[in-house]
Amino acid sequence: MSGPLDSLMKFSSARSRSITAENVYGEPGKGGMAEVSETPQPEVVKIGQEWSRQSCARELGRTWKVRPCIALPPAKVTTLMDVDGPGCIRHIWITVDGKHLRNLVLRMYWDGEESPSVEVPLGDFFCNAAKHTANITALPINVNPTNGMNCYFPMPFARHARITVENLLPDEMIYGLYYAINFEELDAPAGEAYFHARFNRTNPLRYGDDYAILDGVEGRGHFAGCYMTWQQNNDGWWGEGEVKMFLDGDKEYPTICGTGTEDYFGGAWGFNGTFSSPFLGYPFGGENRTGARHSLYRFHVPDPVHFREKLKVTIQAIGWRDKGRYLPLQDDISSVAYFYQSEPHQPFPALPDRNGLEII
Numbered sequence: 001m002s003g004p005l006d007s008l009m010k011f012s013s014a015r016s017r018s019i020t021a022e023n024v025y026g027e028p029g030k031g032g033m034a035e036v037s038e039t040p041q042p043e044v045v046k047i048g049q050e051w052s053r054q055s056c057a058r059e060l061g062r063t064w065k066v067r068p069c070i071a072l073p074p075a076k077v078t079t080l081m082d083v084d085g086p087g088c089i090r091h092i093w094i095t096v097d098g099k100h101l102r103n104l105v106l107r108m109y110w111d112g113e114e115s116p117s118v119e120v121p122l123g124d125f126f127c128n129a130a131k132h133t134a135n136i137t138a139l140p141i142n143v144n145p146t147n148g149m150n151c152y153f154p155m156p157f158a159r160h161a162r163i164t165v166e167n168l169l170p171d172e173m174i175y176g177l178y179y180a181i182n183f184e185e186l187d188a189p190a191g192e193a194y195f196h197a198r199f200n201r202t203n204p205l206r207y208g209d210d211y212a213i214l215d216g217v218e219g220r221g222h223f224a225g226c227y228m229t230w231q232q233n234n235d236g237w238w239g240e241g242e243v244k245m246f247l248d249g250d251k252e253y254p255t256i257c258g259t260g261t262e263d264y265f266g267g268a269w270g271f272n273g274t275f276s277s278p279f280l281g282y283p284f285g286g287e288n289r290t291g292a293r294h295s296l297y298r299f300h301v302p303d304p305v306h307f308r309e310k311l312k313v314t315i316q317a318i319g320w321r322d323k324g325r326y327l328p329l330q331d332d333i334s335s336v337a338y339f340y341q342s343e344p345h346q347p348f349p350a351l352p353d354r355n356g357l358e359i360i
Helices: 042-047
Strands: 015-020 070-072 077-084 087-095 104-110 118-121 141-144 148-151 155-157 160-167 174-185 194-202 211-218 221-231 243-247 280-284 293-299 305-307 310-315 318-321 325-328 332-341
Touching: 015 077, 077 174, 104 155, 104 194, 155 160, 155 194, 160 174, 194 211, 211 221, 211 332, 221 310, 243 305, 305 310
Parallel strands: 118 194
Antiparallel strands: 015 174, 070 174, 077 160, 087 148, 087 155, 087 174, 104 118, 104 160, 141 148, 194 332, 211 310, 221 293, 221 305, 221 332, 243 310, 280 293, 318 325
């Protein structure tokens, strides 16, 4: 009989590495080497969110927490990770001022591909897109006070891995991005299926349409779950809609058809309070009124949804009108789909611009 921690009893040939602002390439024996600047930086000290390279460690010098974070220039892409494989990312931790969760776009590229396998606003990737962030106690995504965002999805790469973050603000530096990307250098690739995450937003959903959580996926793989943020534009209950998964040759009718929104996300009878659990959650929401926002997640870790050729995942937006009739809703709905698949993947649709991402 084996347990979940049994791997700790076995030796591995993997080499552990960690990329941070103190070791930008995760190289062995190269952490904490930043020099203390001799040039005063009063504007940075005044802001207080970017760690001044001359203030806090000025009496102690090198190795004393000289550069634990970075600043992101306006309208620029900054590379966080750029390493050769084979390897596998095991944990990502990031924190930044919560007001920037949709002003930053996270992208990941595997094995030299031009089209990213991950392209998601930073907050949405970590299940936080609403104006009020929520703690998440799920197994793959974990968010703790205050805005400590963690990801445990394994991300294998055979030849190369590159991770970038883009500041969408045209004229504002974003100070104080802290991050740690913990990965293993391996002797051989860790797996065949590559990690992907894709964002979508429809605002508002057209009357009578289903919302597409994921569409246009071709190849072999498995659906690992989704995060959704939902603003209702009508009073009353908004979650009668069913999740549908169209696998491989499905046309009009799906292979997998759920029974209701709260059912798919692990609740029942209209929720009745927020919750966060290892694989399912409704961490933010509770009010069923016009303008209310809701956050939901479902991770298919013990129950991945397998596909061999194609995958499409949709959800209906259904409320109630008079005389016990369904009302197709025209809400503001966003989602992140997490999935693994073979490469190459189909390029993602263009991400909305900053105005298209903004939550008012």
